[in-house]
Structures are given as structure tokens and as C-alpha cells.
Amino acid sequence: MLNRKLRMLRQRYLKPWIKYLRCSPALKKVVLGVDAGASKTEIAALDLSGSLVGLLSSKPANPSATSVKVACKNVVNGVRKLVNNLKDVEVVALGVGMAGVINEESKEVVRSFVGKSLNMDLSQVHVFEDVLAAHVASFAFGDGIVAVLGTGSCVFGVYKGRNVRFGGWGHLLGDEGSAYRIGNYALREYLKFLEGRDRHSTLHKLLESRLGSRSVSDVLATVYRSKDPKGLVASLAPYVFNAFKEGDALAREIIEGEICLFSEQIVAAAEALGMKCPEVSVVGGVFEGNKELVKSLLIKCLERKFSACELIVRGSLMRASCASALIALKKVLGDAYVSDALISAVVKECSVGT
Amino acid sequence: MLNRKLRMLRQRYLKPWIKYLRCSPALKKVVLGVDAGASKTEIAALDLSGSLVGLLSSKPANPSATSVKVACKNVVNGVRKLVNNLKDVEVVALGVGMAGVINEESKEVVRSFVGKSLNMDLSQVHVFEDVLAAHVASFAFGDGIVAVLGTGSCVFGVYKGRNVRFGGWGHLLGDEGSAYRIGNYALREYLKFLEGRDRHSTLHKLLESRLGSRSVSDVLATVYRSKDPKGLVASLAPYVFNAFKEGDALAREIIEGEICLFSEQIVAAAEALGMKCPEVSVVGGVFEGNKELVKSLLIKCLERKFSACELIVRGSLMRASCASALIALKKVLGDAYVSDALISAVVKECSVGT
Known part of the structure; x- marks a missing residue:
């Protein structure tokens, strides 16, 4: 023995x-x-x-x-x-x-x-x-919840030896808060505008300059015939953030909505792990490009659930x-x-x- | 001359x-x-x-x-x-x-x-x-709005020599009310259930029997490795309608939400054409499989906008x-x-x- x-x-x-x-x-x-x-x-x-x-x-x-x-x-x-x-x-x-x-x-x-x-x-x-x-x-092998906001999105939490994973369902089924989803929703709004169902805005102006296409059929052909439609759509996210920073209400609505939808996965992870005041680390391109904005939006959405505790939301080590x-x-x-x-x-x- | x-x-x-x-x-x-x-x-x-x-x-x-x-x-x-x-x-x-x-x-x-x-x-x-x-x-070459609810969705209206087309943006960007969207939203709910974020329901039971997969990674692999993910997702729609008919609240919410979102395109078409009381014809698989249900949901959503007139919603000639x-x-x-x-x-x- x-x-x-x-x-x-x-x-x-x-x-x-x-x-x-x-x-x-x-x-x-x-x-x-x-x-x-x-x-x-x-x-x-x-x-x-x-x-x-x-x-x-x-x-x-x-x-x-x-x-x-x-x-x-x-x-x-x-x-x-x-x-x-x-x-x-x-x-x-x-x-x-x-x-x-x-x-x-x-x-x-x-x-x-x-x-x-x-x-x-x-x-x-x-x-x-x-x-x-x-x-x-x-x-660094410790406890906490990591929130990935890149081309896709997902949440992975570790607490007292247990781990959970929420989201990460890819562009067809999930990816709330990701560059793909933000780009996708902006593109839907742009198509509505091209159909004459929406007024011209900063968001539409920026997407027009990026895509160089001015009709619904042009935009659809660009997306669906692209070798990488997912990447193309995700590449629009920075334009949505820029429109938000320039005060565009539509861009603000899209980004706030997506970050709040995404925060539901963080809440679910914290609840499943029994973490009362989670420490959250955000990583990925959507965060890297807009650190303070994403952090403050995420805190705003999470505070509704964790009003009684001190939330920590930060970047990677x-x-x-x-x-x-x-x-x-x-x-x-x-x-x-x-x-x-x-x-x-x-x-x-x-x-x-x- | x-x-x-x-x-x-x-x-x-x-x-x-x-x-x-x-x-x-x-x-x-x-x-x-x-x-x-x-x-x-x-x-x-x-x-x-x-x-x-x-x-x-x-x-x-x-x-x-x-x-x-x-x-x-x-x-x-x-x-x-x-x-x-x-x-x-x-x-x-x-x-x-x-x-x-x-x-x-x-x-x-x-x-x-x-x-x-x-x-x-x-x-x-x-x-x-x-x-x-x-x-x-x-x-038959006359005036009216056709609402297509198949694998995809779109609206095409003709009135006094003019025509408009709304929607039809495909599965990545639009298709509200279509079999793809209804299947997609049901699948998202099923994934939530598999993650332990939702209770068992008729909808989940039916999707489980159809997909034969009981873990998030199985479902994701099935969808993303399919040769025709769009067709696969759309093929789930009839199960959502069956769950609705069996009284499932989640299925009801998905279908009602999608039909109402879709009805916005009909409203936009009627407004763009200046039709006060549109005659609407519904076609496509989603309608064919559930005629009375889809018709009544569509009327319910459209009535909010056309409360002052007699709406006609019917099938194809x-x-x-x-x-x-x-x-x-x-x-x-x-x-x-x-x-x-x-x-x-x-x-x-x-x-x-x-």
C-alpha cells in the first residue's frame, strides 16, 4: 500500500x-x-x-x-x-x-x-x-465567471470546484451580445431603412459607407454570397458602437438590448453555482474595442439582479x-x-x- | 403614324x-x-x-x-x-x-x-x-397583399399599378413568422432547458423526440454539422404548432410573437401602397399546415392597425x-x-x- x-x-x-x-x-x-x-x-x-x-x-x-x-x-x-x-x-x-x-x-x-x-x-x-x-x-485557476463577447459569445463560471457553461450556441441559435448579433440587428435595421420603413440616421449612414450598397437586394447578395457571412456581419459591430458614441438612438437600443440579453447568462451561471456576488471578467473583441462602455452597460444590466452586493466587472489578467x-x-x-x-x-x- | x-x-x-x-x-x-x-x-x-x-x-x-x-x-x-x-x-x-x-x-x-x-x-x-x-x-393579376409564410417569409403587395415588397431577407437577417424562425426560437428555448434554465414542457418533450439529442453539445453538433441547417431548423416548426395546440404556453408565445412581428410587414406594405383595408392572402407551408390558427393569429395582430375596417385574410385561389x-x-x-x-x-x- x-x-x-x-x-x-x-x-x-x-x-x-x-x-x-x-x-x-x-x-x-x-x-x-x-x-x-x-x-x-x-x-x-x-x-x-x-x-x-x-x-x-x-x-x-x-x-x-x-x-x-x-x-x-x-x-x-x-x-x-x-x-x-x-x-x-x-x-x-x-x-x-x-x-x-x-x-x-x-x-x-x-x-x-x-x-x-x-x-x-x-x-x-x-x-x-x-x-x-x-x-x-x-x-488564474480561481473562482469567477468569464463573459466572452467576441464574434460569438458565451459564459463559463467556476466556483468551489464546480463549473457551468451557458450560451455559446453559435450564430444561428445564440451569441447574444456578440459582434455577430450586434452587426446582425444593425443590418436588419438598415434593411428596414432601405425598404423605406425607417428614417435616415447615423447608424444607417455608417453602414452605408461600410457596405457600399444601397438597395435591399444588394445588401442581401453581399451577405449571402459572402464566403464568410458570419464574419462579414460581425465586422459591422464596430460601426454600431461608433454610431452609439455619436448619440444614435437605434444603435444604443441594439447594444443595450444585446448586452442585457447576454447578462441573463451571467445571472444564470451565478445562480447555478450559488455565487451571491459574482466576480465577472469580460474578454473578446466587443469588450476590447469598447471597454468602459461595455463594462458600464453590463453593470447596469447585472445590478438589477445583484442589487444587494458589490459586483466586480473587469477585464482579463x-x-x-x-x-x-x-x-x-x-x-x-x-x-x-x-x-x-x-x-x-x-x-x-x-x-x-x- | x-x-x-x-x-x-x-x-x-x-x-x-x-x-x-x-x-x-x-x-x-x-x-x-x-x-x-x-x-x-x-x-x-x-x-x-x-x-x-x-x-x-x-x-x-x-x-x-x-x-x-x-x-x-x-x-x-x-x-x-x-x-x-x-x-x-x-x-x-x-x-x-x-x-x-x-x-x-x-x-x-x-x-x-x-x-x-x-x-x-x-x-x-x-x-x-x-x-x-x-x-x-x-x-389573379388584381390588387392585394400576399403574405408568404414558408421556410422563409416575405410580403408582396400590388395596388393601383404600384407594387412593394417587404421582408424576404433570408434566415440570417429576417424571415419573421417563417418555419425557420419558429423552429429557431423553439430550439433556443430547448437549449435553455437543456442548460437547466427552463422547466420541462410539451414543447421540449416534442423537440426531444424529434432531435433525439439530450445535451447542448449534441444539439449544436446536429444543427451546425447538418448539410442543410436551415431546412433542419425549419422542420421543427410543425412540432411547435403541435405543442401550441396541446396548450404549451412557450410554443404559444413563440408563434404569436412571430406572427405579430411578421404582420408589421403587411402593415408597412398596406401603408406604403395607401391601402386602407387590405385584402391579404396567406400562402406557404406554415399556413397550409395550420390554416385556421395562423389566419386567426394574423387577424388578431392586424386588427390593432386596421380596427376601422373589414379585413380580409384568406388563402390562395x-x-x-x-x-x-x-x-x-x-x-x-x-x-x-x-x-x-x-x-x-x-x-x-x-x-x-x-
């Missing part, structure tokens, strides 16, 4: 250390983290003390926008490029945070493709949903790519390796904006 | 007659009408007295569900099959009513493909939007395929040929349900 326990302890804590400390002393050991997104893929390289030794922005790798194969290839090419840039490094772990890997089967497909292409031991490669990387980037690296490191070298000190070092190195 | 007028009159009224009356006396002259739909394509053959001499149901031909080429091929194959069945006929005109041919360019593509494939003179082939065929099927044939006949043989007597004959032969 004691023997078994000792063996287990050795396997868990010592073996990985021995392996990585004794082999190839000339190579610097690094862990790589991937944030595979719909508009770009970011790859971070950390050394084992938590220093950011490399960062690379590569082609998009969202399997629902391209195909799984193309997404995997873009990840592999990005990783190869970064490793070549770094020279003389040994990759001890690779974490890939990717949208759309919603079940074990699809995670395994990506893991196998990426691992084999890079000649890595599959035990060193870990694939998970992008929302998990966003959560770690926000709470670190880049999602660095969080992906930390997740993989934890899996490969064990929980104990990813200490508070290491996390602090990574947060310092990888704070968003660096 | 008089000479020119006589020549014009002869060209307009006599020439077509002479052409079709003198050649190939052994062949029976027919006009064909196509109603190219997302679920099937119906082709009708009328003789020149308005008798229905053939009717064929063929493969779907919606260019936005398949490709333009496949849609055209399915129309051509259907027409060939019907003409072979009929034997010894000469096609003097072919009318194709098709969704998605929203501009002259796309009409021309279909006209050219279909005409050339069938070895027809292009002047005998006429391509128009399905909504025009639906209008003629409803009002004839099959859209026969209306397509009449439109083509009018183009080829002239307005005068399509007399009230001929229309009456066609209505009698082609009433829906025969």
Missing part, C-alpha cells in the same frame, strides 16, 4: 521533473500556449520560470469558420514558425485553446492531428475549449495564449508545478497590452 | 396567334408553369383554354438551398419528364417562379440555363420571383405553378389573351387541393 503510494507520488511529481531536467541540457525548455481564434491565432512561448520568451500572431484557426483540418494546419504552422524563431528550444508541453471543440471526440481529433504533425508525444499536447483558456486568463500554456503545463508537470509564484510571473509577463 | 400603330397592334396581338395556330397542327399547345421550392418543385401544364393537362412534383429547386446550377437542373429535368409524360405537346411558354432570383442578373442566369437546356426560344421563357407567382395565385404558367402566357401571347374567362377556367382547374 505504502509502496503504491510512493510509486504514485514519484510518477506524479518526480518523473516529469527528472525527464525534463536530465535530457538535452543544451536546449531551453519551453511550454507553448495557443489561442486559436476566428480573426487570428496567437501563440505564446513561456520558459519554465514563467518568462514570456516568444509571441507570434498567425492565421485564424476557428474550425467552424474554416474546416477542422485548416484550423489544425494553421496552428501547426504557427507553432513551427515560433519554434524556429526561438531556436534551440525543447517544447515540453503544448496547450491549444480552440472554439468549437465542444466534445471529447473533436478535442481528440485536433490533439492527434497537431501532436502527430509536430512529432510530439500526445501526452504533451492538450486541447480544450477557448473559453477555458479565457477563464484561466481571467482568474493575461493573454489567453499564456493561459493555454499554463493549462498544458499543469497537465504535464502537475498541479504543484504551477505555483502562485509562477502564475504571478506569467501574469506580469503576459498582461494584456504587452 | 397610323401604319406604325397598325404594325404595333399586329405584332402585339396577331403575330403570336398566327405563329402558334399555324405550325405543327398535330401537337397540342401547352404552357408550363414552375413553382420551384425549397422542399419540392411543382410543374403544371395548361392547354391554351386553361385546362390542367399535367401536374408533376419534382426535386427541390431553391438556389439558396442548393446551387443555382442544381436548382436549374432540377427544373429542367422536371419539365422534360412532364413533357415526355404528356406526349405530342408543343410548349409555347414556360414560366419559372423561383426564390432568390432577386435581381435581373440572376433571373437572366436561370432563364438562359433553362431555355438552352430545353432548346427553347429564350423569348418563351420567363423567370420571376416565387413571390410574384404567389401573388398571381392569390389575386390556385396553385402557384398554374399562376407561373399564366404569367408566362401573358408575356408570350399578350395581356389580352389572358382574359377573365381564361383565368376563371385556370382557377377552377388549379384550385389548391386538387
